[in-house]
Amino acid sequence: MISASARIRRFNRAVxxxxxxxxxxxLGRGRPLGAARLLCSIGxxxxxxxxxxxxxxxDSGLLSRLLRGLEEEGLIVTEPDPADxxxxxxxxxxxGKREIAAYDRLSDARADALMSRQSRGADALLAAMDLVATALTRHRITVSRIDPETPEARYCLNEYYAELARRFETGFDVTTSLDPEALNLRPPLGSFLVALSDGLPLGCVALKGNGxxxxxxxxxxxxxxxxxxxLARRLMKRAETEARALGIRTLRLDTNRTLTEAIALYHRLGWHEIPAFNTEPYAHHWFEKRLSEH
Amino acid sequence: MISASARIRRFNRAVxxxxxxxxxxxLGRGRPLGAARLLCSIGxxxxxxxxxxxxxxxDSGLLSRLLRGLEEEGLIVTEPDPADxxxxxxxxxxxGKREIAAYDRLSDARADALMSRQSRGADALLAAMDLVATALTRHRITVSRIDPETPEARYCLNEYYAELARRFETGFDVTTSLDPEALNLRPPLGSFLVALSDGLPLGCVALKGNGxxxxxxxxxxxxxxxxxxxLARRLMKRAETEARALGIRTLRLDTNRTLTEAIALYHRLGWHEIPAFNTEPYAHHWFEKRLSEH
DNA sequence: AAATTTATCTGACTAAAGTCAGCTATCATG
DNA sequence: CATGATAGCTGACTTTAGTCAGATAAATTT
Structure with missing residues (x-):
């Protein structure tokens, strides 16, 4: 009775x-659902x-008709793609943009109502929603290079610092750490990679280069x-590819002894421990990996 | 961009x-969705x-027509309620029962497919789904008295023991503890209360009486x-009501020092600490509450 | 017993969604 | 430049869902 499938069905019913x-x-805006969804998807x-x-x-016919409908309402215009x-x-x-914004507000209002019903535990609910959404769409997680100063990158870094502060025995203060400059994390010197699932950043890794x-x-x-x-493996592999493309032959990293899953991963991916190569105050282990030709 | 509402929308899209x-x-069984849903709801x-x-x-008309459709298919029969x-x-x-079972199998197969896609973390996914479903349907949580030997009660107790084993410094072994007999947890001596949300047990409390x-x-x-x-407050209040109905005037309980939220709750609900009244090996605190007349 | 309420059903509708064959303009390829 | 593929459009449909005003029969109230 309390089997996994019973629990999933309960979830389905609730959702x-x-x-x-x-x-x-x-539906409150005088437009059938299909048309509203289409307009919001156009964005x-x-x-x-x-x-x-x-x-x-x-269906291509149905879509065509819905587009004509929105066009007649004066909400969208369609034009041929110049490339094809x-x-x-x-x-x-x-x-049309105003109308989209109005739908967004409706959606936000619902979200706010949902969260305000949570006496406490709003964070736990959001975290659970993230986990479910990520599990359902895991096949659509993309890894891409972004600028280290975009909101997505900042979000990752803030979450990262917050986690270090929770896990390090000594806490973590980014100002006392050897924080890389954005310059060294962008081409042509380095790179910043982020894993995105439908817009939500799920992970990151930085490649710091100095030429x-x-x-x-x-x-x-x-x-x-x-x-x-x-995902960590995927990000690290991609970082190696980026490094090779930038002419980097040897990669190094430092890490804290509390990050045991990361240390295990570095071993699995062929890194080996070396003596300290910097004075990072939070580091206990230093690793190196020589990149093969391809 | 990574606001609460953006995360909720992402959840909505994924789900x-x-x-x-x-x-x-x-839809794979030659029947429109409405009819299939109705058949499964009939159960x-x-x-x-x-x-x-x-x-x-x-709509009453629509339902009527759907019922006639299922009847013509030979899947259901309808008869007047003898009472009215x-x-x-x-x-x-x-x-009809075979058809319902077939739909159940389809649903279970989807659930299995979803869980088998989780390399690990299937438990975490189920827990997150439970949390979301509970948050969305929290207004429909019911508290009711059940027999302490039903599967729902056993599920609660197993989860309870597992949590004690995780939290107590010494671990927890139910056989060394003063485990009450089912007899003392059923009317007319005692009571067993469970909180249910759409079939899933979310909490319990036992009232042990000896006459x-x-x-x-x-x-x-x-x-x-x-x-x-x-929910804990609701269960405790309901247990007091049950106790009064059984002629109990004074309630006692014992608890372990690691269960700090429970201890705080007992204080808030008007319990006061008393000397040890039993030899429960895992107990550090003993409480008592005199029940007012109504 | 008559009037009212309640639960369901029927018939006659509309709206929305989905299907499919065939058309046109454009692009890619030999 | 002829041929075939591709992207999207149009017209003519069907199915599904939903609405609403009565009709009917049983229960409840007056």
Whole structure:
């Protein structure tokens, strides 16, 4: 009776109701659900018609008609893709953008209502939602290079620092640590990689370079919701690829003794321990890996 | 960009797809979704038409037509409620039961597929799903008296023992503890209360009586997914009501020093500490509360 | 016993969603 | 430049879902 599938069904029932209520709140603007969803999927920046068809898995005829409907309402305009004039791109008009913003507000209001019902434990609920969403969409986690000063990168770093502060016996204060400059984490010197799942950052790793043949791995972090998915391995492998492309032949890193899963990972990925190569106050172990040619 | 509402929306997107896929899997049996859902809601034991209307929030006309459809397929029969012949009750036929079982298997298969995709962390995913489902349906948590030997009660007790084993400095072995007999936890001597949310037990408390005017509170447990909802208070208040109804005037309990939130709760609910009244090996604190007349 | 309420059903509708064959414009390829 | 593939559109459908005003029969109230 309290089997895994019974629990999953209970989850489905609970969430179906919530989603249904959300859908109904989308209905308050005199537009059927399909059209509202389409408009929101087009978004403020516009979208390709083909991408929309895949995203919403709509029949091409149905999508066409919905687009015509939105166009007649004056909410969007469509134009051929200049690169391939068979394709078309849908853009919201000013009115369309206002309408999208109105739907966003409805959705935010529901989210706020949901969170305010949580006397406490709002953080726990959000964390649980992240974990479920990540588990359901794990096949769509992408790893990409971003600038270390974007909001996504800052979010990762803040979460990383917060976790170090919780785990290190001595706490963690980033100002006393050897914090790399953004310059060394961008091409052509280095790189900053982030794992994203539908917009939410789930992990990061920084490759710090200085133009020489030796680089450094820093800031490897995986969101609690995404642990156990092999994401750390994926980020480290990708960092090695980036390093090779930048002409780096040897990678180093330092780490704290409390980060046992990271240390185990470094061993598994072929790193070996070396004497201290810096004076990082929070470091207890130093590792090195020579990169093979390809 | 990584606001609470953005995270909730991401959750909604991820889950909408999963629910959509589940719905589509319901479509593989040549029956529209509405009819399939209705059949599954009727369930193997049958259901009242009015209850179905409320549950699925269907228009009375639409429900009627769907029921006729299932009847023509030979999957259900409807008959008037003997107690009030205006009402009708729908029962599945043998074929209907087989069809319901087939839908259950589809749903279980999806659940299995989901869990097997989790390399590890299946438990964490289930726990997160429980937490989300509980948060979304918290207004529908019921507290009721059940027999201490039902599967629901056993589930609660096993979870309770497992948690004690994790938390007590000395571990916990139920065979060395003063385990009450089921006899003392059932009317007319005592009572066993469980908090249920859509079938999942979220908490319990036992009232152990021996026929005298002094009873004992035992086995207060709240599922991790349900903490912070005020459920412990609700269970304790209900246990007091049960005690009064059984003629108990004074309640006692013992507890371990590591269960700090429970100890704080006992103080808030008007219990006061007394000298040891038993030889429970895991107890550090003993409490008493005199029950007022009503 | 008559009037009212309640639970369900029926018929006649509308709206929304989805399907499919065939059309047109554009691009890619030999 | 002819051929075939691709992306999207249009028209003509069907299915599913949902609405609503009575009708009917049983229960309840007056």
């Amino acid at each position: 179906t109701q919530e989603i249904g209520a959300l859908d109904n709140s989308y 403020p920046d516009g979208a390709e018609v083909g991408a929309l068809r895949d995203l919403l898995s709509l 004039r068979r394709r078309r791109i849908a853009h919201p008009t000013a009115r 020489s043949e030796t680089g450094e791995i820093k800031r490897l972090w995986i969101a609690p919701a995404a642990r156990g998915l092999g | 909408t797809q999963e629910i959509g896929a589940l719905d589509n899997s319901y 193997p034991d049958g259901a009242e038409v009015g209850a179905l209307r409320d549950l699925l929030s269907l 012949r205006r009402r009708r009750i729908a029962h599945p036929t043998a074929r 005298s005017e002094t009873g004992e509170i035992k086995r207060l447990w709240i599922a991790p997914a349900a903490r912070g909802l005020g």
